[in-house]
Amino acid sequence: MQNRPAIRTAGALAGLALMGALAGCSTTAADTDSQSSGAAAGGSAAATTSPSSESSASTESTDTGSADGAYTDGSYTATGSYQSPGGQESVEVTLTIADDTVTAVEVVGDTDNANSTRYQSEFIGGISDVVVGVPVDELQVDKVAGSSLTSGGFNEALETIKADAAA
Amino acid sequence: MPRPEHRWTFEAIGTHWTLESDTAFSDDVRTDVLDVCERFDAAWSRFRADSVVSGLGRDGGEATMPAESSRLAALYRDLERVTQGAMTPLVGVPLSRLGYDAGYRLHPDGPPVAAARWDDALHWQGRALRLARGEILDIGAAGKGELVDQVTDVLLSAGHRRFCVDGSGDLRVVGHREQPLRIALAKPGDAGLAVGVAELAYGALCASATDRRRWSEGLHHVLDGRTGTPVTEVQASWVVAESAMIADAMATALFLSPAAPLRELAEFEYVRLFVNGQAETSAGFPGKVLA
Numbered sequence: 001m002q003n004r005p006a007i008r009t010a011g012a013l014a015g016l017a018l019m020g021a022l023a024g025c026s027t028t029a030a031d032t033d034s035q036s037s038g039a040a041a042g043g044s045a046a047a048t049t050s051p052s053s054e055s056s057a058s059t060e061s062t063d064t065g066s067a068d069g070a071y072t073d074g075s076y077t078a079t080g081s082y083q084s085p086g087g088q089e090s091v092e093v094t095l096t097i098a099d100d101t102v103t104a105v106e107v108v109g110d111t112d113n114a115n116s117t118r119y120q121s122e123f124i125g126g127i128s129d130v131v132v133g134v135p136v137d138e139l140q141v142d143k144v145a146g147s148s149l150t151s152g153g154f155n156e157a158l159e160t161i162k163a164d165a166a167a
Numbered sequence: 168m169p170r171p172e173h174r175w176t177f178e179a180i181g182t183h184w185t186l187e188s189d190t191a192f193s194d195d196v197r198t199d200v201l202d203v204c205e206r207f208d209a210a211w212s213r214f215r216a217d218s219v220v221s222g223l224g225r226d227g228g229e230a231t232m233p234a235e236s237s238r239l240a241a242l243y244r245d246l247e248r249v250t251q252g253a254m255t256p257l258v259g260v261p262l263s264r265l266g267y268d269a270g271y272r273l274h275p276d277g278p279p280v281a282a283a284r285w286d287d288a289l290h291w292q293g294r295a296l297r298l299a300r301g302e303i304l305d306i307g308a309a310g311k312g313e314l315v316d317q318v319t320d321v322l323l324s325a326g327h328r329r330f331c332v333d334g335s336g337d338l339r340v341v342g343h344r345e346q347p348l349r350i351a352l353a354k355p356g357d358a359g360l361a362v363g364v365a366e367l368a369y370g371a372l373c374a375s376a377t378d379r380r381r382w383s384e385g386l387h388h389v390l391d392g393r394t395g396t397p398v399t400e401v402q403a404s405w406v407v408a409e410s411a412m413i414a415d416a417m418a419t420a421l422f423l424s425p426a427a428p429l430r431e432l433a434e435f436e437y438v439r440l441f442v443n444g445q446a447e448t449s450a451g452f453p454g455k456v457l458a
Contacts, residue, residue: 126447126448127448128447131363131445131457131458132360133357134360134361135359135361136351136359136360139349139351141349142350143338143348143349144350144353145336145351145365145373146352146354146358146378146403
C-alpha cells in the first residue's frame with residue numbers, strides 16, 4: 001500500500017490533464033526523465049510501478065521538449081476542467097517545486113454541485129511531501145489532537161516492563 | 168469572544184477528560200456526566216471483568232445492551248463489510264494474543280491469530296448482543312467517540328450552548344461559529360510538533376495513531392482483523408465529522424482501508440499520515456497540513 005498515495009496523486013493529475021498545463025507554465029521545460037523523477041519525488045517513489053503513473057508520465061513527455069533537465073523553483077497553478085453529470089466542473093491545482101521536487105500540492109475545487117464536490121474531494125485528496133512538523137508552541141492553537149492518551153493501567157504496565165528489561 | 172471560562176477535568180473509562188463551557192458545571196451535570204461514563208464502561212469495557220461484554224465472552228451468551236448498541240452495531244457491521252473483515256469488533260482476541268489484554272501483559276503469548284468471523288462468533292443487531300464463548304468484544308475504535316457524543320448530549324440537555332468536550336484528543340465542539348477552535352494535529356512520536364492545524368466551529372475531531380499504545384517493536388493496537396497483525400502503512404489519522412462516534416471509527420478505519428469506500432458510509436473529512444512521512448488530505452478538511 002506504500003504506493004497508494006502516488007497512484008492517487010498521479011491518477012488525479014493525469015485524469016485532469018494538468019501535468020501538460022503545468023509544463024506549459026514552466027519557464028524552464030524539462031526532459032522526460034527529470035520530470036518523472038520530479039513527479040516521483042512529490043508523489044512518492046512508486047511512480048514507476050504504477051500503470052496510471054506511467055501513463056501520466058508519457059503524457060508529460062509529449063508536452064515538453066527541452067533537455068536541460070530542471071524545473072525552475074516556484075509555484076505553478078493550472079486550472080483543469082472536466083465534464084461531470086452535473087455539468088462542466090473545474091479545479092485549480094497549485095504545485096510548488098523546489099530542486100526538481102514537487103514539495104506541495106494544493107487543489108481547490110470550484111463547484112456548487114454537491115455530488116461533484118464529494119467526488120472531487122474523493123479523487124483530488126492531496127498528498128503532501130514528507131511532513132516534518134512545526135513546533136506546536138509556534139502555532140496559535142487552543143487544543144492538541146493526537147493519539148489518545150492511554151489509560152493509567154497501560155502506562156504503568158509499560159513502565160514496569162521497561163524497568164524489568166533494564167534490570 | 169474569549170475561550171469558555173469554566174473548565175472541569177476528570178478521569179473516566181481509563182482516560183483523562185477536559186470539559187470547557189461558557190456555562191458553569193453544576194453538581195447535577197457533573198453527576199450525570201460521570202453516570203453516563205460509568206454506565207458505558209460497565210456495559211462495554213473489555214478491560215473490566217465485571218462488564219457485560221466480558222461476562223458474555225467468558226461463558227458465551229446474550230444480553231440486551233444500552234441504547235447506543237444500535238448505532239455501534241450498524242456502524243461496525245458496515246465497516247466490517249467495507250474493509251472485508253480488516254476492521255472488526257472481534258479484534259479483542261488477536262489484540263490479547265499480542266499482549267494488549269485486560270491485564271496489560273504487553274508481550275505476545277503466541278503467533279498472531281486472526282479475528283473470528285462475525286457470522287461465526289457474533290450476533291449483534293440493535294440492542295441484542297450474543298457472543299461466542301472465548302470471544303472478546305472490542306469497540307475501542309468507536310466507543311470513546313460515542314461516549315464523547317453522550318457527554319455532549321448531557322451538556323446540551325443541561326442548557327450548555329458553547330463548549331468543548333475533550334476525551335483525551337477525541338473532541339466535540341459546540342457553538343464556536345464565531346471563533347472556531349484551532350487544534351494542532353500532533354506529530355506521532357513528538358507531541359511538541361504539529362503536522363497541521365484544524366479549525367472546528369461545530370462537530371467532532373478524532374485522532375488515531377500507533378505511537379502511543381505501542382508496547383514493543385512493531386506491536387501496537389491497530390490490527391488487521393484478517394491476520395491479527397498490526398498495520399504498517401499509516402501512522403496517524405485525524406477525522407472531522409458531525410459525530411465523534413463516526414470520527415473516531417473512521418480514524419481507525421483509515422488505517423485499514425482506502426478512504427473512498429469509507430466515505431460511502433458517512434460524510435467526513437480527514438488527514439492521514441503514512442509511515443513514509445507523506446500526508447493525505449481530503450479536499451474539504453477544515454484546516455491544513457504544514458508540510
